[in-house]
Amino acid sequence: MLSRVADSLYWMSRYMERAENIARILDVNLQHVLDLPQREPELIRKLWTPVLRSTGDERDFYARYKEASSETVIDFLTLNQENHNSIVKCVTACRENARHVREQISDEMWEELNRFYLSLQGLTVKKILKQGADEFFKHIRSGSHLFQGITDATMTHGEGWDFIQVGKYLERIDKTTRILDSNEDVLQPKKNDNDRATDTLKLAAILRSCSAHSAYRRVYVAQIEARKVLEFLILNPNFPRSIRFCTHELDDSLRRISGETEGSYSNDAEKHTGRLHSELSYNGIDDIMSRGVSQTMDDIQRQLNKVGDAIYRAYMYFEGPEQAKPATEPAQKQTQKQ
Numbered sequence: 570m571l572s573r574v575a576d577s578l579y580w581m582s583r584y585m586e587r588a589e590n591i592a593r594i595l596d597v598n599l600q601h602v603l604d605l606p607q608r609e610p611e612l613i614r615k616l617w618t619p620v621l622r623s624t625g626d627e628r629d630f631y632a633r634y635k636e637a638s639s640e641t642v643i644d645f646l647t648l649n650q651e652n653h654n655s656i657v658k659c660v661t662a663c664r665e666n667a668r669h670v671r672e673q674i675s676d677e678m679w680e681e682l683n684r685f686y687l688s689l690q691g692l693t694v695k696k697i698l699k700q701g702a703d704e705f706f707k708h709i710r711s712g713s714h715l716f717q718g719i720t721d722a723t724m725t726h727g728e729g730w731d732f733i734q735v736g737k738y739l740e741r742i743d744k745t746t747r748i749l750d751s752n753e754d755v756l757q758p759k760k761n762d763n764d765r766a767t768d769t770l771k772l773a774a775i776l777r778s779c780s781a782h783s784a785y786r787r788v789y790v791a792q793i794e795a796r797k798v799l800e801f802l803i804l805n806p807n808f809p810r811s812i813r814f815c816t817h818e819l820d821d822s823l824r825r826i827s828g829e830t831e832g833s834y835s836n837d838a839e840k841h842t843g844r845l846h847s848e849l850s851y852n853g854i855d856d857i858m859s860r861g862v863s864q865t866m867d868d869i870q871r872q873l874n875k876v877g878d879a880i881y882r883a884y885m886y887f888e889g890p891e892q893a894k895p896a897t898e899p900a901q902k903q904t905q906k907q
Contacts, residue, residue: 582736589713
């Protein structure tokens with residue numbers, strides 16, 4: 570497959586997945602803000618700061634806005650054309666990448682993506698809030714689910730489809746690690762009963778940000794606990810947004826592309842994903858807790874950077890216009906840790 574085709578399919582997938590993830594995070598956090606008994610500006614700022622860190626946009630946000638409020642964060646992460654991670658910008662980039670490989674995707678994919686793109690034109694943050702932000706974010710999530718479902722149902726599951734899976738699962742791992750890292754304080758064990766009660770609500774919000782609340786409840790019937798949330802979102806082998814599950818799917822997709830069997834590797838991308846999957850398979854939650862959430866997420870992010878670079882070297886490197894900005898680049902990690 571031509572490197573330009575692989576590149577466009579990969580980024581088409583990543584941008585759609587990113588738009589969905591950002592919509593879910595914004596929706597969950599906005600509901601949290603609306604449920605506050607008192608909406609003091611400082612408290613609201615503290616609630617929105619982890620969101621900006623989880624998307625890697627804290628520095629860029631404060632370069633444009635004086636304070637983090639529901640209106641400013643939603644505007645920045647939803648409509649801002651200068652923010653490469655805003656929902657509208659992600660959907661636009663997804664459509665543009667799809668246009669470059671129009672002959673590689675199905676008619677149904679292109680038609681649905683066009684409908685989705687057109688539905689987002691002419692929006693303002695006031696219009697979104699007036700009509701109901703929850704409905705808007707639901708529309709984004711549903712649009713992503715529909716596009717991914719149409720992709721799986723109408724596109725030949727060959728090399729092109731595998732590059733779409735690579736983009737999707739790499740983006741999911743990236744976002745889950747950022748969500749956990751930016752909420753590290755909530756994920757620490759608490760001794761005080763009042764702290765535990767407050768953190769239960771925050772832990773539930775973390776699960777909802779990963780579409781994991783219902784699935785978690787089916788595995789762990791008891792109260793939501795930080796240790797179990799970490800175990801579920803990092804190590805569960807069956808939940809489709811856990812880091813371990815996504816790493817396995819990412820590794821499988823790369824090996825289908827190269828034809829390499831499990832247990833060996835033909836390029837550095839497979840080497841890094843295979844190593845990461847082995848670490849997640851043989852590490853327990855005690856290993857992660859003893860190392861620390863932030864350190865563990867930092868380690869995974871560094872390995873993701875290596876995977877992304879290796880994928881480009883193996884399949885996509887070329888000199889072309891408007892190279893997409895990787896979500897796993899070091900600059901974003903530095904922003905997150907500010």
